[in-house]
Amino acid sequence: MQRYAFLDSLRGIAILGVVMTHVGQSVAGLPPYFAAFTHFGLRGVQLFFMVSALTLCLVAREDNFNPIQFYLRRFFRVAPMFYLAAIFYLLCPKLFGISFASNEVWAVDAITTFLFVHGFNPHGINNVVPGGWSIASEAIFYAIFPWIVLSLALSRRWVILTVLSFAVAFANAAIPSVLNIVDASWRDFFHFNFLTNAPSFATGILLFLALKRVGPKSENSRVAMIGSALVVSSAIAVSFLSDVLPGAQLFMVPALGGVTFVAARYEWPILVNRFLSFFGETSFSIYLVHFGVLHWLIAVAPVIGSSAGQFVILYVFTLIISAFIGIICYKCVERPMVKIGRRIGDRVAECEGARKKVMAPPTVR
Structure with missing residues (x-):
C-alpha cells in the first residue's frame, strides 16, 4: 500500500495531542489556559478518525474491492496489538496491583472488547x-466501509449524510443532559460512541472527494503558509469551546478538516515533516502503551x-519511552502481522x- 507523508504527519499530530491531553489530566494545578490548551489535544482522536477514513478511501478501488480481503487486512492491522494491550491491562491488577478501568471489569466487557463490539x-x-472506545468506533466504521466504497461516486449524497451525521451527533451528545443521566458509564457511552464520532469519519470521506476533484497538490507555498496559519489558528481558537458547550468537540471537526485539507493539498513543512511522520508511523502502538x-x-x-x-x-519522557516501546511493537508485532494479513487477504x-471465473457462463461466439 502506498504511504502518504501527509497522512503519517497528521497521525503524528494526533498522537502528540492525545498524549498531551492525558499528561495534562495527570498534573494538578495547571494554569487555566494551560490546562485548556492541553485538553485541546484530545481532538487528536477526531483527527485519527478523519485520517483513517481518508486513508481507506485513497487506497480502496471500487472496481476490484473485496470485502473479505478488506476485513482480513484490517483485522491483522488492528487486532494483534490491540489484543496484546487488552491482555496486559487485564492482567495489571493481578501483576502490579494497578487497574486502568474506571469500573469493575465484567466478563461481558472483556468478551465484547475481544470481539470488537x-x-x-x-x-x-x-x-x-484505556482509550479502547476509539477502536470501537473504528471497528463500526470498518464494518460499513464496503457500502461506503460503493457510494463514493455520489458526492451530493455524502454532503447530505455528513450534515445528517452532525445533527445526529449533537442530539446524541445532548442526551445525558436532556435526560439528566447521572450514571458515569452511560454518560461516557454517549460521549464516546460511534454516533458522536460519525462526523469525523464522514468529513474524512468528504475530504477524499474534495481532493479528488481539485487534483494534485499545489506548489503555491505562499497560499500554503497563509492557509495553514489561518486554519491552525482557527482550530486552536475553536478548541476553547470544549469546556463551554455540550458536544462542542463537534465544532472542531470542520477545523480539523481544514488542517487535513491543507496538509494534503500543500504539504506545508510545519504540518508535514519527518518528525511528525515518525510519530505517525508508530502512533497506534504509542496510543495503546x-x-x-x-x-x-x-x-x-x-515532583519538582x-x-x-x-x-x-512528564510529557517529554512519556513521549520518548512510549515511542521507544512503540518502535519495538511496530517492528515486531504490527508490521509482521500486516504482512501476514496482506498475504492471506490477497490469497x-x-x-x-x-471461483468467479470458473462459475462464469461460457462466452457465446
Whole structure:
C-alpha cells in the first residue's frame, strides 16, 4: 500500500495531542489556559478518525474491492496489538496491583472488547483497554466501509449524510443532559460512541472527494503558509469551546478538516515533516502503551518545580519511552502481522477471483 507523508504527519499530530491531553489530566494545578490548551489535544482522536477514513478511501478501488480481503487486512492491522494491550491491562491488577478501568471489569466487557463490539456496551466501551472506545468506533466504521466504497461516486449524497451525521451527533451528545443521566458509564457511552464520532469519519470521506476533484497538490507555498496559519489558528481558537458547550468537540471537526485539507493539498513543512511522520508511523502502538508508561512515570518520578514544569518533563519522557516501546511493537508485532494479513487477504481475493471465473457462463461466439 502506498504511504502518504501527509497522512503519517497528521497521525503524528494526533498522537502528540492525545498524549498531551492525558499528561495534562495527570498534573494538578495547571494554569487555566494551560490546562485548556492541553485538553485541546484530545481532538487528536477526531483527527485519527478523519485520517483513517481518508486513508481507506485513497487506497480502496471500487472496481476490484473485496470485502473479505478488506476485513482480513484490517483485522491483522488492528487486532494483534490491540489484543496484546487488552491482555496486559487485564492482567495489571493481578501483576502490579494497578487497574486502568474506571469500573469493575465484567466478563461481558472483556468478551465484547475481544470481539470488537464493545462500542455497543455502555459499561465496557472504555473499560478494558484505556482509550479502547476509539477502536470501537473504528471497528463500526470498518464494518460499513464496503457500502461506503460503493457510494463514493455520489458526492451530493455524502454532503447530505455528513450534515445528517452532525445533527445526529449533537442530539446524541445532548442526551445525558436532556435526560439528566447521572450514571458515569452511560454518560461516557454517549460521549464516546460511534454516533458522536460519525462526523469525523464522514468529513474524512468528504475530504477524499474534495481532493479528488481539485487534483494534485499545489506548489503555491505562499497560499500554503497563509492557509495553514489561518486554519491552525482557527482550530486552536475553536478548541476553547470544549469546556463551554455540550458536544462542542463537534465544532472542531470542520477545523480539523481544514488542517487535513491543507496538509494534503500543500504539504506545508510545519504540518508535514519527518518528525511528525515518525510519530505517525508508530502512533497506534504509542496510543495503546502510553497509558501504562504515563502511570509508571507518575509513580516513580519526583515532583519538582511548578505544575507547568512538571507537565513538560512528564510529557517529554512519556513521549520518548512510549515511542521507544512503540518502535519495538511496530517492528515486531504490527508490521509482521500486516504482512501476514496482506498475504492471506490477497490469497482469498485470488481464490474468489478464480471461483468467479470458473462459475462464469461460457462466452457465446
